[in-house]
Amino acid sequence: MAGLRAYLWPLAWALLFHAVALGLFSANWSSPPALRQSSTAEPMMAELLTLVAPAPKAAPKPKAKPRPAPKAKPKTQKKAPPAPLAEAPAPARPEKAAPERNAPPAAPEPEKPSLQEVLGTDFEDALAAEASSDASDRPEAVGSYEADLMARIVSQWSRPPSARNGMSCDLRLALVPTGELVSVTLVRSSGNAAFDRSAELAVRRAAPFQVPEDPAVFDAYFRSVTVTFSPNDLRY
Amino acid sequence: MVLVFSGRRPLSLLLLWIALALGASARGELAIEITQGVDAPVPIAVVPFAWQARGRPPEDLGKIIRFDLARSGQFAMTAPEDMLSLPSRPEELYVRDWRVQGIAYVLLGSVRSTESGVEARYALFDVFAERLLFDETLEAPPGQLRALAHRISDRAYEQLTGIPGAFSTRLLYVVAQNIATEAETFRLEMADADGANAQTLLKSREPILSASWSPDGQTVVYVSFETGKPAIYLQEIATGRREKLTDFEGLNGSPVFSPDGKQLALVLSAGGNPDIFVLDLETRKLRQLTRHFAIDTEPSWTADGEAVIFTSNRGGGPQIYKMNVRSRAIERLTFVGDYNARARMLADGRYLIFVHRQDGIFHIATQDLERGTVQILTETSLDESPSVAPNGSMAIYATRSNGRGILAVVSIDGRVKYRLPSTEGDVREPAWSPFL
Known part of the structure; x- marks a missing residue:
């Protein structure tokens, strides 16, 4: 319980920071983004909560010492939001975070802890890492592979004439490290079988995909990918 | 998903936001949203x-x-x-x-x-x-x-x-031959939707106009001048049995079945100028729908049978109006351009297809009745008489090519166009059948 209490401040800081950042962001976000992102803003909150939930398990562990990181973090991040990030934000922050954390710097990517590491360490570390390095957990390269995957699917997607703006279905793609598609599962139907099939066909025709070579990164991001198909460029 | 943000907001903030969002979901799998496609065949x-x-x-x-x-x-x-x-x-x-x-x-x-x-x-x-x-x-x-x-x-x-096919449907149209000569003839023909299997339903030395289908596809109505003046006829396709419905003084034109097949909207000018009437096919009673000194013509029904849409020049130029058949409440539907005529409402009730004049050229156009936007579907000129396939995907219309009347088809979104194989003569006034 005592260990748990020790989390209160870092946690409070983390929540406060997220709230501030979200506020800043939404205040500045004037026009709708070119691509709608359904899965970003809200899941962020959800993720925090799930991280909080398992705390009791972690609490008994005696080695819950790496407080410095969480303490340092609010400062780092408070500085972060303004301007200096403009150029290369990702490398900048982790450099500060890495030494503070007890995790050994990962050899291939010294600038950030590999995801597996983060996942493998116990909960405090995960929380600290999560809180201190927020996005830097996500290797930069993921974005470009993701963009490639998306572009390939877009270029293969022919909507049937019965498709309408506002229809939406989710497919779960299972990939293997060579980028081949092992299976496509319809996890949420649009209610229009022809629409669902057009999405599935787009994915199957787009495969195989370019995926990161790093197995850890692949496992974390590309082994299973959920794609939502919700057209907004149709005439109707 | 992090890709194509356009905008003027500070990049740093943007990156931070992305970082936050992604950091939070880092332990989960990728979730991507696709909002665009190419729609290639x-x-x-x-x-x-x-x-x-x-x-x-x-x-x-x-x-x-x-x-x-x-x-x-x-x-x-x-x-x-x-x-x-x-x-x-x-x-x-x-x-x-x-x-x-x-x-x-x-x-x-x-x-x-x-x-x-x-x-x-x-x-x-x-x-x-x-x-x-x-x-x-x-x-x-x-x-x-x-x-x-x-x-x-x-x-x-x-x-x-996800849309029923309309390949088993049929077309009605009029073929005119040797126009303005001694041997002038008119034929009312019926063919498969691909133009094959043409059969003649009526042959006449005088013009045949405005053929249209009953909702069950068993009967057709049309205007024939065979007696020297216009009269509206009903004809059973299978037996060829005919019945004259109206031959009043003046105009007897543009007959169209109501969606339930029990009534016919038509144009009569017995009162002096053309107005829209409704004929009950059971009781044979005639009811005057519009009463205006302007020309009201080219009626058609909304899919629910509640209203008739028609062309009227009561506002100056020809525009499309809608009148509720019970309350007679009237509403003007078209406002873009100074010539809109011969309208048909699509089954979804949202789109109107009609003849629209732009820069002196007559095109087939649709109007989104919710947003008011007009889209011109055809690049041909002198387009007339659009008629929509029962699955709502295509419209057939009459146009001219090399000085001859021909039939052409355009998809309702304007993307697909083709011409029907032309027979000899001038082909005009197509009507697409219901599902048969």
Whole structure:
């Protein structure tokens, strides 16, 4: 319980920071983004909560010492939001975070802890890492592979004439490290079988995909990918 | 998902936001949202059907289906000579043969003789998912191979697009020959939706106009000048039995069945100038709908039968109006341009299709009644008489080419266009049948 209490401040800081950042962001976000992102803003909150939930398990562990990181973090991040990030934000922050954390710097990517590491360490570390390095957990390269995957699917997607703006279905793609598609599962139907099939066909025709070579990164991001198909460029 | 943000907000903040958002979901899998597509025609192969019936095949089923599906504009057809194998049963299909060519769907089948005629077995296979979408049989009398092919096209089209196919429907149109000569003749004709199997329903030395279908597809109404003045006739297609409905003084024009088939909206000018009337086909009672000194003409019904839309010049130029048949509440529908006429409402009640003049040229256009936006569908000029297919995907209209009247088809979204094979003479006033 005592260990748990020790989390209160870092946690409070983390929540406060997220709230501030979200506020800043939404205040500045004037026009709708070119691509709608359904899965970003809200899941962020959800993720925090799930991280909080398992705390009791972690609490008994005696080695819950790496407080410095969480303490340092609010400062780092408070500085972060303004301007200096403009150029290369990702490398900048982790450099500060890495030494503070007890995790050994990962050899291939010294600038950030590999995801597996983060996942493998116990909960405090995960929380600290999560809180201190927020996005830097996500290797930069993921974005470009993701963009490639998306572009390939877009270029293969022919909507049937019965498709309408506002229809939406989710497919779960299972990939293997060579980028081949092992299976496509319809996890949420649009209610229009022809629409669902057009999405599935787009994915199957787009495969195989370019995926990161790093197995850890692949496992974390590309082994299973959920794609939502919700057209907004149709005439109707 | 992090890709194409356009905007003027500070990059740093943007990156931070992305970082936050992604950091939070870092432990989960990727979630991507796709909001755009290319809508290119989907590659499909229709394998020549195996003929296992008696005699030689009088029609090439595969070819008829290929033409049907190609005309829809939704599919890119593979020519039979490019096919690596010619399976006629799903069991004979090797996925790899089709996959290497990027073909998404394969339709195949065979025809065999039965006691009463022929039976087709046909199947549609999803190549990339390696899944059989259907495997069915259909019987037909001996002379009905084309109809059989159209039915198979309908089935495949609906499976792949989510919209019922309209390949088994028919067209009505008028052919005029030797116009302005001694030998001038007019024929009311009916043909399959692909232009084949044309049959003459009426032949006359005087003009025939405004033919349209009853909702059950068994009867047609039209205006004929055979007595020297316009009169409206009803004709049963199967028997040829005819009945004269109206021949009042002046105009008797533009008859159209109500969606329930019990009434006819039409134009009469017995009162002095053209107005819209409704004729009850059971009681034969006539009711005047519009009463205005302007010209009211070209009526048609909304899909629910609640209202009649028509062309009127009561506002100056011709525009489209809608009148509720019970309350007679009237509403003007078109405002873009100074000439809008001959409107039909699509079944969804949201779109209007009509003749629209822009820069002195008559085009077929649609108007989104919710947003008011007008889209011109055709690049031809002197377009007239649009008539919508019962599945709402296409409209047929009359236009001119090389000084001759011809029929052309355009998809409601304007993407797909084709002309019907022209017969001799001037072809005009097409009417697309309901589902038959």
